[in-house]
Amino acid sequence: MRHALEQGLGFLIVFFSATELGRHFWPDSALIYGIRVDYLSPTLYMLDLLIIIYLFIKLKLEHSLKIENWNLEIIVPLLLVNLLFSANPLATLSWSLHLLLYAVFILSLSSNFLSTIPYILVASALFQVALGAIQVALGHSLQGILYWFGERAIAVGAPTVATASFFGHTMLRAYGTFSHPNVLAGWLVIASLITVRLVGLQRPRSANTASVGRSDLVAFMATRLDLVGTLAIILAALGVFLTESRTAAFALFGIVIPCCLLRSLRVRILYFFVLLVSLLSLLSSGTLTRSLDLSVFDRLRLQNTSFSIIRSYPIFGSGASASISTYPAVTPTLRLLQPDHDAFTLFLSWFGFAGIVSVAQLLKIGNWKSEIVQALPLLPLLLLDHYFLTSPQGLFVLLLYFRIVWKTDKPANRLAD
Numbered sequence: 001m002r003h004a005l006e007q008g009l010g011f012l013i014v015f016f017s018a019t020e021l022g023r024h025f026w027p028d029s030a031l032i033y034g035i036r037v038d039y040l041s042p043t044l045y046m047l048d049l050l051i052i053i054y055l056f057i058k059l060k061l062e063h064s065l066k067i068e069n070w071n072l073e074i075i076v077p078l079l080l081v082n083l084l085f086s087a088n089p090l091a092t093l094s095w096s097l098h099l100l101l102y103a104v105f106i107l108s109l110s111s112n113f114l115s116t117i118p119y120i121l122v123a124s125a126l127f128q129v130a131l132g133a134i135q136v137a138l139g140h141s142l143q144g145i146l147y148w149f150g151e152r153a154i155a156v157g158a159p160t161v162a163t164a165s166f167f168g169h170t171m172l173r174a175y176g177t178f179s180h181p182n183v184l185a186g187w188l189v190i191a192s193l194i195t196v197r198l199v200g201l202q203r204p205r206s207a208n209t210a211s212v213g214r215s216d217l218v219a220f221m222a223t224r225l226d227l228v229g230t231l232a233i234i235l236a237a238l239g240v241f242l243t244e245s246r247t248a249a250f251a252l253f254g255i256v257i258p259c260c261l262l263r264s265l266r267v268r269i270l271y272f273f274v275l276l277v278s279l280l281s282l283l284s285s286g287t288l289t290r291s292l293d294l295s296v297f298d299r300l301r302l303q304n305t306s307f308s309i310i311r312s313y314p315i316f317g318s319g320a321s322a323s324i325s326t327y328p329a330v331t332p333t334l335r336l337l338q339p340d341h342d343a344f345t346l347f348l349s350w351f352g353f354a355g356i357v358s359v360a361q362l363l364k365i366g367n368w369k370s371e372i373v374q375a376l377p378l379l380p381l382l383l384l385d386h387y388f389l390t391s392p393q394g395l396f397v398l399l400l401y402f403r404i405v406w407k408t409d410k411p412a413n414r415l416a417d
Helices: 002-016 046-061 073-083 089-108 117-138 144-149 181-202 214-244 246-261 265-285 295-313 323-330 341-363 368-384 392-407
Strands: 022-024 043-045 163-166 171-172 289-291
Touching: 002 046, 002 117, 002 214, 022 046, 043 117, 043 392, 046 089, 073 089, 073 181, 073 341, 089 392, 117 171, 117 181, 117 214, 181 214, 181 246, 181 392, 214 246, 246 265, 295 323, 323 341, 341 368, 368 392
Parallel strands: none
Antiparallel strands: 022 043, 163 171, 163 289
């Protein structure tokens, strides 16, 4: 009964980690020029409540909370110092508590539960892609009960809603239950990465067995796992098409599929040839265009603002999630109240030199070469957007990905034997 309750709650948490239903609070610190800024608003999400209930039950039943060591002795002091010197302590406290809450939950998961995550992520991805397809077809969100899944009220023609032009017709870009199509696309890419990695580790070691029945079982398990991994990639590809996210498309089709899935050099060459021809055909025909994209000029302005913040707060940074609070002082002429779209410079503006030192320590303790290689598929997403740091969905799935990478880095740590 206890195991079933934990498994059930864990399933709900991972499944609903793709939603963003929450209660925002609006203290004066969340206002810039009198305008509410979501990124500065302390927020209580449904995901937070589910995790708190899960951890409470786990403590109540087991009288202890066993978590894998993830060098929290380095992370916690960094967060405390960062909070002490933050330009917006409430925003920093909210972000730091979410980071710790998600990390503690993810680190408390058993190996047995980790082996079920591919199925949960595929179920969640299927729901998101189906919802996104319906949104695109109708041109607006469904709302109703889906509001409680975190779906926003969106429609073609509404201000600030992301749309695309397909053969001259204006169409809504898929949102799912996310705050923006790009976040949905990025989540699908990293969810497929997690699924493929776990599926690969759960494949039976060998079909060479003396028992015919055992051999049949091994073949059946291998086929089922391959289907799950293939479905995850297909759903990610469909999601990228529905969201029209260029960075996610580059990450999925330019890195994940050719580098992580295709093993043969000949197949990779053929794949890139077909991909290049398809891309040139789309660009030359003007089939797909997008509206409401942040211009290159705006992206550079935001990145230059991060450099200004780093110069102003070089040691401890401006505080996690607090960089926008410094805009009036650092760049008084800037009215674009968004975070820097480069996650690396955004991180530096938040944590300063202390953040660099802490990350270096974490890499030094771990297998830094392997960890850097494992982060390469995420590089386009990190270089060209900020949601892995600023979105609860992005932060959760990023932590889950690195937990999977860290847990399964050595052959001895296989999840299924």
